[in-house]
Amino acid sequence: xxxxxxxxxxxxxxxxxxxxxxxxxxxxxxxxxxxxxxxxxxxxxxxxxxxxxxxxxxxxxxxxxxxxxxxxxxxxxxxxxxxxxxxxxxxxxxxxxxxxxxxxxxxxxxxxxxxxxxxxxxxxxxxxxxxxxxxxxxxxxxxxxxxxxxxxxxxxxxxxxxxxxxxxxxxxxxxxxxxxxxxxxxxxxxxxxxxxxxxxxxxxxxxxxxxxxxxxxxxxxxxxxxxxxxxxxxxxxxxxxxxxxxxxxxxxxxxxxxxxxxxxxxxxxxxxxxxxxxxxxxxxxxxxxxxxxxxxxxxxxxxxxxxxxxxxxxxxxxxxxxxxxxxxxxxxxxxxxxxxxxxxxxxxxxxxxxxxxxxxxxxxxxxxxxxxxxxxxxxxxxxxxxxxxxxxxxxx
Amino acid sequence: xxxxxxxxxxxxxxxxxxxxxxxxxxxxxxxxxxxxxxxxxxxxxxxxxxxxxxxxxxxxxxxxxxxxxxxxxxxxxxxxxxxxxxxxxxxxxxxxxxxxxxxxxxxxxxxxxxxxxxxxxxxxxxxxxxxxxxxxxxxxxxxxxxxxxxxxxxxxxxxxxxxxxxxxxxxxxxxxxxxxxxxxxxxxxxxxxxxxxxxxxxxxxxxxxxxxxxxxxxxxxxxxxxxxxxxxxxxxxxxxxxxxxxxxxxxxxxxxxxxxxxxxxxxxxxxxxxxxxxxxxxxxxxxxxxxxxxxxxxxxxxxxxxxxxxxxxxxxxxxxxxxxxxxxxxxxxxxxxxxxxxxxxxxxxxxxxxxxxxxxxxxxxxxxxxxxxxxxxxxxxxxxxxxxxxxxxxxxxxxxxxxxxxxxxxxxxxxxxxxxxxxxxxxxxxxxxxxxxxxxxxxxxxxx
Numbered sequence: 094x095x096x097x098x099x100x101x102x103x104x105x106x107x108x109x110x111x112x113x114x115x116x117x118x119x120x121x122x123x124x125x126x127x128x129x130x131x132x133x134x135x136x137x138x139x140x141x142x143x144x145x146x147x148x149x150x151x152x153x154x155x156x157x158x159x160x161x162x163x164x165x166x167x168x169x170x171x172x173x174x175x176x177x178x179x180x181x182x183x184x185x186x187x188x189x190x191x192x193x194x195x196x197x198x199x200x201x202x203x204x205x206x207x208x209x210x211x212x213x214x215x216x217x218x219x220x221x222x223x224x225x226x227x228x229x230x231x232x233x234x235x236x237x238x239x240x241x242x243x244x245x246x247x248x249x250x251x252x253x254x255x256x257x258x259x260x261x262x263x264x265x266x267x268x269x270x271x272x273x274x275x276x277x278x279x280x281x282x283x284x285x286x287x288x289x290x291x292x293x294x295x296x297x298x299x300x301x302x303x304x305x306x307x308x309x310x311x312x313x314x315x316x317x318x319x320x321x322x323x324x325x326x327x328x329x330x331x332x333x334x335x336x337x338x339x340x341x342x343x344x345x346x347x348x349x350x351x352x353x354x355x356x357x358x359x360x361x362x363x364x365x366x367x368x369x370x371x372x373x374x375x376x377x378x379x380x381x382x383x384x385x386x387x388x389x390x391x392x393x394x395x396x397x398x399x400x401x402x403x404x405x406x407x408x409x410x411x412x413x414x415x416x417x418x419x420x421x422x423x424x425x426x427x428x429x430x431x432x433x434x435x436x437x438x439x440x441x442x443x444x445x446x447x448x449x450x451x452x453x454x455x456x457x458x459x460x461x462x463x464x465x466x467x468x469x470x471x472x473x474x475x476x477x478x479x480x481x482x483x484x485x486x487x488x489x
Numbered sequence: 490x491x492x493x494x495x496x497x498x499x500x501x502x503x504x505x506x507x508x509x510x511x512x513x514x515x516x517x518x519x520x521x522x523x524x525x526x527x528x529x530x531x532x533x534x535x536x537x538x539x540x541x542x543x544x545x546x547x548x549x550x551x552x553x554x555x556x557x558x559x560x561x562x563x564x565x566x567x568x569x570x571x572x573x574x575x576x577x578x579x580x581x582x583x584x585x586x587x588x589x590x591x592x593x594x595x596x597x598x599x600x601x602x603x604x605x606x607x608x609x610x611x612x613x614x615x616x617x618x619x620x621x622x623x624x625x626x627x628x629x630x631x632x633x634x635x636x637x638x639x640x641x642x643x644x645x646x647x648x649x650x651x652x653x654x655x656x657x658x659x660x661x662x663x664x665x666x667x668x669x670x671x672x673x674x675x676x677x678x679x680x681x682x683x684x685x686x687x688x689x690x691x692x693x694x695x696x697x698x699x700x701x702x703x704x705x706x707x708x709x710x711x712x713x714x715x716x717x718x719x720x721x722x723x724x725x726x727x728x729x730x731x732x733x734x735x736x737x738x739x740x741x742x743x744x745x746x747x748x749x750x751x752x753x754x755x756x757x758x759x760x761x762x763x764x765x766x767x768x769x770x771x772x773x774x775x776x777x778x779x780x781x782x783x784x785x786x787x788x789x790x791x792x793x794x795x796x797x798x799x800x801x802x803x804x805x806x807x808x809x810x811x812x813x814x815x816x817x818x819x820x821x822x823x824x825x826x827x828x829x830x831x832x833x834x835x836x837x838x839x840x841x842x843x844x845x846x847x848x849x850x851x852x853x854x855x856x857x858x859x860x861x862x863x864x865x866x867x868x869x870x871x872x873x874x875x876x877x878x879x880x881x882x883x884x885x886x887x888x889x890x891x892x893x894x895x896x897x898x899x900x901x902x903x904x905x906x907x908x909x910x911x912x913x914x915x916x917x918x919x920x921x922x923x924x925x926x927x928x929x930x931x932x933x934x935x936x937x
């Protein structure tokens with residue numbers, strides 16, 4: 094019944110988008126919308142006659158599903174942090190609803206603008222809409238502080254989709270992660286709204302009160318500024334960032350990135366399904382921990398206290414977990430060989446820790462580490478392919 | 490005997506496997522030769538419509554090498570010669586004489602004579618007997634030059650492609666012929682005759698006695714190219730020849746009996762086949778003779794050959810000379826509602842993105858593309874599945890960029906054209922087609 098109604102609707106609209114119809118330029122849009130409801134009716138023209146049921150659409154949809162725990166927890170946490178700061182009662186539904194009202198506009202803007210650009214480019218280039226943009230458009234808002242102005246979100250996703258991806262030919266031909274490209278653009282273009290202590294908690298508007306910002310140092314800032322009065326973990330504990338708070342994610346941070354647990358769920362889901370490369374994920378984690386351990390070796394009474402921090406905390410604080418689970422595993426901007434993916438992951442992890450610890454200008458390192466390694470991915474591939482090909486018995 | 494294990498490839502759980510039952514079919518009223526399906530030759534006709542032919546009288550020859558004679562699989566009258574686009578000769582159809590077919594007699598060779606015969610005379614026998622087409626040379630799978638001496642001849646007695654006739658069925662009662670055939674091959678080769686079979690379900694003991702290798706693994710571990718890739722030790726072996734198991738029997742029949750052989754054992758299989766089983770029938774049999782069209786339900790594709798290398802045949806057409814299987818599968822031209830979101834307990838896939846990865850039983854595969862064509866997203870499935878360790882996504886880009894040296898270094902000529910990279914690709918890129926075309930173009934370059 095439902096199916097027939099939708100089928101008839103699409104069949105009724107089809108002729109408008111076909112050759113000679115008034116909307117023929119927007120045929121990719123029609124196709125993309127139809128693909129949401131119906132599989133293709135196309136059959137193979139040549140051997141092999143059967144084809145795998147997996148399509149790029151399904152691949153991308155599974156990534157979106159994996160991100161949903163982060164999205165919903167992010168909504169709740171945004172409300173929670175705002176209500177806590179405002180001293181309001183913390184009953185679940187009002188808190189969640191406040192979060193929804195804060196986060197949903199950013200997500201919707203991201204989808205409308207990102208998808209809009211994709212349609213424009215698909216129509217001009219006369220190719221199909223690639224479903225990668227749906228993933229970009231959900232990952233991007235989750236990396237933003239909840240206080241991001243709407244116009245900046247629109248600008249960021251535009252930069253990410255257009256400069257990070259479309260100018261190189263669209264999904265599959267981009268060498269940078271589009272969501273992170275957009276995020277990095279905002280970070281450098283609008284540092285006031287993207288960094289500091291005041292952007293991570295939304296102010297709950299109250300009558301007769303003129304507060305326009307809530308400040309709270311994020312765990313990364315606390316750890317970076319730790320003095321020698323105790324161990325870093327101890328100082329984090331004192332600031333309210335103990336292990337379970339960091340693991341479960343009840344602290345002010347980017348919308349979707351605070352909860353290491355939800356990122357872990359997403360990563361495990363994607364790795365089990367084979368959508369994310371376990372090589373990258375394990376490489377990332379090993380890289381972070383290994384570099385943390387190395388820094389521990391240099392820690393001492395006169396050295397920076399941050400060096401001595403328990404390496405596992407690097408995985409819990411800030412965006413590392415989110416970046417590992419959803420950003421570094423983007424197959425297109427990662428290297429395209431298995432061996433190179435191990436190296437790529439390891440370098441991302443190690444660089445993240447180095448940037449965090451040694452560069453006071455950047456409390457968070459994962460974004461830059463991933464973008465940096467995106468640029469190096471083709472080089473890693475080149476080396477790996479060269480070595481693999483040399484092992485073959487030549488056949489010319 | 491050596492054991493080999495080939496790790497890559499893909500194990501299908503496909504419904505419609507043929508039973509081991511072997512039924513003999515009555516001879517069809519027509520048989521055909523499809524010159525179009527013999528790769529890399531330029532046919533020159535030697536008959537016209539209405540000519541009388543015997544079993545074993547020449548139908549056409551190769552313009553480039555006229556010693557390649559292709560003989561009639563039936564006795565009677567050439568009923569029609571069917572041309573396709575650009576005058577390609579699609580089929581030479583012979584209406585069989587109901588009274589009984591005449592045969593051309595050839596000299597037979599006894600086992601004793603075989604021991605002393607020199608290579609040159611043996612080759613002349615085979616060329617004259619019109620069976621040179623059973624030999625093919627890697628990597629282009631074309632007919633080898635009779636003067637050249639191969640470094641090895643590979644005989645594959647394994648069938649992993651869904652669904653080729655089982656060697657255990659077509660070797661039944663014909664093991665003597667097979668052994669005779671292997672002795673013939675031994676005369677043609679300078680190196681070794683390599684005989685391998687499926688190591689997972691071993692053949693009868695008499696066959697095991699002549700094997701040099703047993704190969705364990707998934708499709709396409711049955712392919713001579715895959716086998717060669719895993720056993721070769723030097724580039725000198727790249728131009729090995731191969732003969733399929735059933736074709737070897739044909740060769741043995743020709744030389745032992747002095748008659749052009751026309752028997753074929755064909756598997757009719759696939760989820761839409763009314764009764765998947767093996768049939769003993771003729772070379773170039775009409776498809777309609779193998780399957781009763783009235784018994785086939787729904788929109789069905791007739792695939793001549795295996796599902797991964799065969800071609801979509803017209804139900805009114807004929808079997809090619811190399812093809813020994815007819816597979817019937819649903820064409821899948823219906824768009825499925827909410828296909829994207831279904832858990833897919835019975836949607837076959839190489840990946841783990843559907844619940845079917847937990848489904849142990851056989852599933853129906855259809856010919857739907859299951860998605861639109863997109864750019865490569867580097868999911869790596871093609872590299873994971875490639876039996877000869879090519880990086881298909883990289884080689885594909887090198888072909889598009891016309892980097893011939895690079896793509897050869899990637900191992901293009903090792904490609905066994907198994908179709909798995911195209912099968913697993915979520916972006917629905919025609920990888921195998923591209924490789925096959927690139928190989929053919931390179932073969933043409935070399936031939937000039």
